[in-house]
Amino acid sequence: MADPIPSPMRAMALSRLAGFVPSAGQAYAAGRNTDPGPDEPAAVSALSAYVRYRLIAEQEIVADVLARHSLERAAKFVQEVLWRTYWKGWLEMRPAVWTRFLAERDRQHDGFSDTGAIAAAEAGQTGIDGFDDWARELVATGYLHNHARMWFASIWIFTLRLPWALGADFFLRHLTDADAASNTLSWRWVAGLQTPGKTYLATTENIARYTNGRFAPTGLAREAIALREPPADAPRALPEPVPYDARQPSLLLVTSEDMHTESVFLGTATFKAARVASGGALLWGDNARRFVRAATADTVSRIAAHFDCPVDLTAILDAQTLIAAAQGAGVRQIVTPYAPVGPIAGALAPLVSELAGQGIVLTQIRRDWDRRFWPHATKGFFAFKDRIPAILRECGLA
Ligand SMILES: Cc1cc2nc3c(=O)[nH]c(=O)nc-3n(C[C@H](O)[C@H](O)[C@H](O)COP(=O)(O)OP(=O)(O)OC[C@H]3O[C@@H](n4cnc5c(N)ncnc54)[C@H](O)[C@@H]3O)c2cc1C
Known part of the structure; x- marks a missing residue:
């Protein structure tokens, strides 16, 4: 998908993907386990930070790869991308595993x-x-x-x-x-x-x-006896987001959980205004903060052009800020891409009732990809993996 305006971080993700696609088949399968070292070219894509903050979405990656390779040839790479989807869906149904950690x-x-x-x-x-x-x-x-x-x-x-x-x-x-x-x-x-x-x-x-012989550590443990923990709670059903009323004027909220909002709201979404949360305190470390800071600047300009609305930055995700932003835009609906289990979801959850107290609804929109795949992350990856070809066909990708 070509973007209408220059946006360095998203452009970097697309160019990295384009450079990787030719080797996403056999070359990836044969070389992906080798770590040649930080200064040597590796067989892997190095796309993970872009995917993590969804500057590029899993669906786009898989679509580009399958436009060039058959699913059979690119199976290993597609499965790796879907490990991420699987982990996200698995945790979504077991949030207590995150709080227990x-x-x-x-x-x-x-x-x-x-x-x-x-x-x-x-x-x-x-x-x-x-x-x-x-x-x-x-x-x-x-x-x-x-x-x-x-x-x-x-x-x-x-x-x-x-x-x-x-x-x-x-x-x-x-x-x-x-x-x-x-x-x-x-x-x-x-x-x-x-x-x-x-x-x-x-x-x-x-x-x-x-490691191509770079390392050969001695004295490593000779056995790995599994750690143990008390049994986990039964999985919950996937939470159903509050329905989004596209006819209502809305404020768009973008967080670092999903920064390519343009591909979440396809079609006719219109927003009176948008807020991009830089989320500094909700990220864990300086490497992540640096990346998201650059991605935020990028996202502000993309969103302003794409949705043709005023866009502001917000450092803090609290009720007062969102209420003021919604009231300033004259809207009673705030819409944001779904925040999966993690610190952003943790910060948004308690805001819902405070916003409701001011007559404002917070609606989270789940991507079609997540909606289709997550319900299958109930057991191990191998059961999930069996569903991949059929779901990719449903998405029109295989
Ligand atoms: C102990 C441990 C901790 C990890 N922590 C993270 C983490 O915090 N964030 C993170 O994104 N990945 C994590 N991974 C998964 C994996 O190591 C990285 O996603 C991968 O190394 C990223 O490199 P790449 O983009 O070149 O991957 P590629 O091999 O090119 O794969 C393409 C994409 O698929 C996804 N992917 C690939 N392998 C995995 C995997 N095993 N699990 C989940 N997704 C995968 C990533 O989004 C990746 O960008 C962890 C793995 C281990 C063993």
Whole structure:
């Protein structure tokens, strides 16, 4: 989809995708597990930060890839994109897993006595080949290859025997693509909490092979015994957003959960005004904040041109700000792309009743992609994966 006005961040995402598409088939499948190092070209797309904040949407990525490759040839890449969709849907039905992680993180933060071991691990001073390099690479670049994330989490939990929730928190504070669902559930998966009893063990041979021999750490744990936790609550039904009345004049609210609002409101949506929330305090770390700051500037100009309405920035997502913005625009409806489980959803939830007290409705719009895929994230990924071809056909993509 071509954009009508220059927008550097979105343009970067589209150009990265265009550069990647030719190798999304066999080349990706064969090379995706190799982490050649931060300065070498890798087989992966490096699109994750753009997808995380939805400057580019999963549907666009899959559409472009399938315009060039058959689903069979690009199956591995399409499945990886859908891991993200799956994690988001899975957590949406189990929000207590997120709140339990936050509580566990705070408990370990206050109670774990070996703070020196945590500091050494975060500073890359454990003496473990590779692990120390990934800790420094993460802080410096805001990115780690997927395989490095798996090795790092495994060594953190099973070799260093550090609390998993503090490792997940370290990732959240430094990843540019830091995401409540993908990060928490991947750490849980490595630890044996997500698929009970099934853990991920990093080995010297695997690391040496898939880092092209750059690292061959010794002294790694030889077994990975699954961590345990009390049983989780039963999954809830996916929350049904308040219906959106397109005839009512509205204020558009854009958050860092979904910044390409133009592809959420296709057709005839008209807005009296828009607010883009920069969300600084709701992001975990400087790498993410820097990225979202640039994306916010980009989004303000795109939205103003696309929806032809005045757009302001807001630093804080509170009821007073939104009430003043809605009243200033003379509207009683605020519309925003759906915020999945995470800090933005956590900030919006308590505003609903305060806004209602002023006669203002907050409506969240779920993307068609999420609406179709999320209900299938009830069990493991393999059951979900079986549904992919049929749902892509429903979306007109395969
Ligand atoms: C311990 C751990 C923590 C992680 N934390 C995050 C996180 O906070 N945010 C995040 O976006 N991803 C996270 N991931 C998933 C994955 O590592 C990154 O999405 C991927 O490395 C991004 O690189 P890429 O864009 O080159 O991926 P590609 O291989 O090119 O994949 C394309 C897109 O698919 C999605 N994707 C690919 N693999 C996965 C996966 N395993 N899980 C979920 N989505 C995937 C991403 O959106 C990615 O941009 C984590 C993985 C692990 C093991």
